[in-house]
Amino acid sequence: MAASDTAAGWRLSGEPKLTIAAENVRLRYTVQRTSGGRWWRRGQATAVTGPVLRGVTLAAREGEMVGLVGLNGSGKSSLLRVLAGLQPATSGTVVASAQPQLLGVSAALVPELSGAENIWLGTLAMGMTPDDAYFAKERVEQLAGLGASINQPMKTYSSGMAARLRFAISVAADPEILMIDEALATGDASFHERSKEAMHGLIARAGTVFLVSHAAQTIEEMCTRALWLDAGTLIADGPAGEVANMYRYYAHSIAIGKNEAAKRALVSATEAHPPRLSTN
Amino acid sequence: MASPSQRPEPRGLRKKWRRAWSTRDAGADLLSASLRSELQEQYGDLSHLRRVGSRPPLREYFTELFDRRHFIWAGARGEAVTRYANERLGVAWYVLRPVLDAAFYWVIFGVVLQMGLGMDNFVAFIIIGVFMFQPTSRAITSGSSLIRNSKSMIRAFAFPRASLAVSLVLRDLLSSIPAMGVMFIAIVAIPPHEMPSAAWSFFPIILLLQLMLNLGFALLFGWLGSVMPDLSQAMSFASRLLMYASAVIFPIERFIDHPVALGIVQANPLYVVLEMYRTVLIDGAAPAAGDWLELILWAAGLLLVGFTLFWRDEERYGRE
Known part of the structure; x- marks a missing residue:
């Protein structure tokens, strides 16, 4: 089922429309780094700002599910925030065919309100009429799969539950561009399946999904294409399976301390x- | 191969969003010429692209704001209901709080300090002051933390951020309706009894103008609070200052000899509002034309300034 949806997504390539394009996006951040980066080694020990993105240029079209892989601190989340317009880039341009919806790992929407009331408020905030929101409510509750907790205040939710609810609300609006920043990593197996189906539904309807995860397996399973970021630079851009595999080898090399092998992996x-x- | 006609038509919300998005300035020109031609070659037409996070033009902003009226209402109602959700007495506090406030101020300023000497109805003076001051003071204090408190909503969904300010003012209206009921009952029941008169019909009109004033304050302080997050720390002080300068609990003009200082106090919009409420409810007379004009100018001016400043920074509120 999911696989055929993916195929449907690809078939849109009859005349694929561009959904998002970023040109030369640079971002400098004020950071307190504990371990040295490249700018650190150059002897600027007193500097507290550092480059996060060093000129990323990318484009995605409808029907694509783009995974972003990279080590912690490689700029994946920052890139998504810039792409969604939530963080101004230091320089560079991002244009899109719709306002992207970014699903980050953040707190509850309105903590005092119950999950059900948050669904109501969220669907209305996105511009639904009360009628649409009424019909969407059931779908959202089903996708979130929170059972009886849906009537409890959202502040009592675990981060995984909150992420599920917010994902379900976002998908209900059928956004053209959805960006997910690790938010689904906390979900359990049954939700994993449902969310996968929902995302494939989105790209089958000419949407684009961006998915950040440092688990290469998630990218491999879910995405059609993968981008590999390393230290704020786009290293590779290709079919999800191959890029994810190469990244996995790279991450493994780093983990066991084979820095030379890791460098070679980057180049290849x-x-x-x-x-x-x-x-x- | 699938032809373009087989591409599913955008449905419902997506269609709405497409239309809204198309009102933004064209974005393809922002890309460099070389990239533009490269993209055109690969993907064809680029005319549907817009810069992300861009603010809609003014007209469209109002359209979208009107579109979100159900959201505004749901937000106002939801938060009004949950305000005292953690309290055991729950919604009863909507009545209890203002009653306790009024009783407190009456004891301190009326009984202990004897400030009401020589006034016809000091109890009504205090009750009207305290009850009608609260919505505006809340609009200012919660306005200053509006953006910060709504951050997760702002970051999760795209909607005109001004709807949060409208929601805030509506919420305060909803939560002060019980208090207004108490106020009317109190000024009729407590001697010397004020009986309803024809002049009371001015009350809703003044209330409407006060709501406009509140919205202007909420927008202005919402913007100020987003520029200076520290502002919310100073707010309790500011609202107390405003309280004394607006003759909420005692007629301040008795204590000011300096004509300039008195002029400033009397130009204060809240002073004018409370003065008008008291003229209508206690004296049973129509407010002076000068008061009307002053209040209308204040309300319209604040709304204009507040909205302009708030709208200008629309793109910034989602950022960290």
Whole structure:
């Protein structure tokens, strides 16, 4: 079922429309780093700002489910926030065919209100009429699958439950561009399946989904395409399976301390799947 | 291969969003020429692209704001109901709080300090002051933390942020309706009894103008609070200052000899509002034309300034 939906998503390539494009996005951040980055080694020990994104250029079209892989701190979440317009880039442009919906790992919507009331408020906030919201409510509750907790205040929810609810609300609006930042990592197996189906439904209806995860397996299972970010630079851009595999090898090399092998993996990944758009 | 006609038509909300999105300034021109041609080659038409997070033009903003009226209402109602949800007496506090407030101020300023000497009806003076001051003071204090408190909603959904301010003012109206009921009962029941007169019909009109004033304050302080988050720390002080400067609990003009200081106090919109309420409810007379004009100017001016400042920074509120 899910697989055929993915295929349907790909078939849209009859005339795929561009949904989002970013050009030369740079971002500097005020950070307190404990371990050294490249700018640190250059001897700027007193500097507290550092580059997070070093000129990322990318484009995605409808029917694509794009995974973002990379180590912690490689700029995945920052890139999503910039793409969604929640964080102004230091320089660079992001244009899109719709306002992206970003699902981050953040707190409850209105903590004092119950899950059901948050669904009501959220669907209305997105612009639904009360009639639509009434019909959407059941679908949202089903997708979130929170059972009786739906009537409890959202402040009592665990982070996983809150993420499920917010995901379900966002999907109900059928957004053209949905961005998910690790938010679904906390879900259990049954929710995993339902969310996968929901996302494939979105891309089958000419949407684009961005998914951040540092678990390569998630990207491999869910996405059609993967972007690999390393230290704020786009390293590779290609079919999800291959890029995720290369990333897995890289992350493993780092983990066991084979830095040389890791470096070679980076280079070969760029050679095999270079970023599609030229950065100037 | 699938032809373009087989692409599913956008439904419901997506269609709405597409229309709303199309009112923003075209974004493809923001890309460099080389990238534009590269993208055009790969993906075709780029005319549907807009810059992300961009603010809608003014007209569209109002359209979207009107579109969110159900959201505004649901937000106002939901928060009004849950305000005292943790209290054991629950919604009873909507009545109890103002009653206790009024009793407290009456004891301190009326009985102990004897400030009401020489006034016809000091109890009604205090009750009207305290009860009608609260919605505006709340609009200012909660306005200053509006953006911060709504951050997760703002980041999760795209909607005109001004709807939060409207929601806030409506919520305060809803939660002060019980208090207004108490107020009317109290000024009729407590001697010297004020009996309803024809002048009382001015009350809803003044209330409407006060709501406009509150919305202006909520927008202005919502913007100020987003520029200076520290502002919310100073708010309790500011609202107390406003309370004494608006003759909420005692006629301040008796204690000010300096004409300039008195002029400033009397130009204060809240002073004018309370003065008008008292003229209508206690004296049973129509407020002076000058008061009307002053209040209308204040309400319209604040709304205009507040909205302009708030709208100008619309794109910034979702950021951290």
